[in-house]
Amino acid sequence: MDDTLIAILRSGTPLIYVTLAGVLAQRAGIWHLGLEGLMIIGACAAVVGTVQSGSVLVGLGIGIVLCVLASALLWFVIEKLRANPIIAGLGLTGLGLGGTDLAVQAIYGSQASVNAPFGLPRLGDAFGQYGVLSILVLFMPLAVAGVWVLTRRTRWGLQLSACGEHPFAARSVGVNPARMRLAALCLGGVFCAIGGAELSMGSLQIFAYGMTAGRGFMAFAAVIFGAAHPVGATGASLFFAIVGALGIRAQLLFGERVPHDLLLALPYIATVIGVWISGKLRGGAKAAATFGELRDY
């Protein structure tokens, strides 16, 4: 039981941090498909930064700076150049995947993965079996609560939702939707960097090309599944993590009789079913969508 819980927390924590970034963007009216790219930038920067400087904090800091810069680039493209957020987000994802590959090859030659000498600080013996988890797992509930307070209990959070749902109303009370979106994306960039760092430095202390393996997209699905509510989306991503952990558990129980690769597909199938159910419950999109275009009025 404890093993399974540790596995769930281990795979769920990065997902939840990135989901929070998606929640902020979704509330501002942006379909954020660049989460995957931001996450891998964070993962890569944390490992490479730690190896080069010898300090985890520096690695994490570099990741945060790079992710915020990339988020600002995305904001410029979709807000100022009026590009389609979905395609631009996919482009940012590609830029993250290719850019981290290029960076690793430029620094370490044609090496497939980079090992860090040490990872994020662990919880330690005080937590018994759970001591192997990184301290970011402990901060995760705080981050969820923080985003909940920010989006549901502050003036800024309500203005942010207004920008996403009815930009005209936001404008009429003097809120600038463009500026709110920039703030939401950049704050999301910070969360993506932390999530990526937890992924690469939380347990394995390794960066490999394409190691996010669709987790960013899964986080985006969790945002939709959880109706862009911080707690709901966190629950959705926890659910995905549980399904993934159960798949590994089934592997241990049934051995070779269940094909391993099909079990790996379980979270994706769960995502489809989840989005399908949430669409049914809430009516979904009936007409051809606006392709996630930003609205100003």
Next chain:
Amino acid sequence: MIGYLTQVIRALAFVFIALLLCSIIFEFAGFSAPLMFQSIAEGAFMSTRAWQNSLRWGLPLFLTALGVVISFRCGFFNIGAQGQFYMGAIAATFVVDGLNGQPAFIVIPLTFAAGILGGAVWAAWPGILRVRSGTDEVITTLMGNFIAGLLLIYVTSGPLKDPSGTGQAASSRPVGELYRISAGNSLSPTIIVICVLVGVAMWVLVNRTSFGVLSSLAGRNPIMVVWQGAKLSRLGLVGFVIGGGLAGLAGTIEVLGPIGRLSSGMLPTHGFTAILIALVANLSVMATAFVAVFFGGLAAAGLYLPVLAGLPAAAIDIINAAIALFITARTWPKRLTGLLRVRRETT
């Protein structure tokens, strides 16, 4: 005509901006950007051999991109071309592997049918979910890509595994010489003929049939289409299925033609590149053909770079991604256009 020219110039301008961003990234990573672009051009277009390679990679991309064009025109964001491409390839391999030994004139048509059907089915379920329960197709097709990728790993290391395979990536048994539609990893007249036929058929479908007119109307103004009395959901579903079928066809061609077998993790960026081609071509069938050859050239250069120029192949991914970032942009920043207008008025 002027409008057409503006569109071309606009697309070229944003591709140029994307390449500028790429040069900045290359320089930061410690590679010389001019050298990089020069090597890419050499690998893509500077020799007959390079041109052949560009076409070899460009033609399957052209088919998949046509599928994306059709479904985007209908107003549905089918970004699952990658999964549909994989499912087409898997279905084709099952048929050609299962019917091994039968005469070629039976096997090859059946394989094509299976491949197209495989892709179409993989596009149909997100389509049905979309039109019946309003499930967002962006997420379902995206997840479909991942599921199809894992299924590909499963069949190449399970049911279709080549027992004599040596380490590396798992793959199926090579397709028998009898059933191949091109020799080795190269182009053949058969593939070119198929692509031209499909291209012409799609051009007619988009520009000369009521489906084409209604679908492009549906993409721009869905409410209008409903008021005209057309079934939006049927249009969309047909768009999905045609799109999936074309991606499946591209997968079949790769299996029977240049690659000659199914291997896990084959062409992992095929679908994304196809979406890019469709967008750069501004969803026009004619333009798609030219743009596909350009991106085929980039793909060919991706194989050329690490071997002959000693540069990382990730450069191609970065160029593709940067183009994706900018290609859908519709305006310039207001300040910039304002500046230009002021200058025009003063001169």
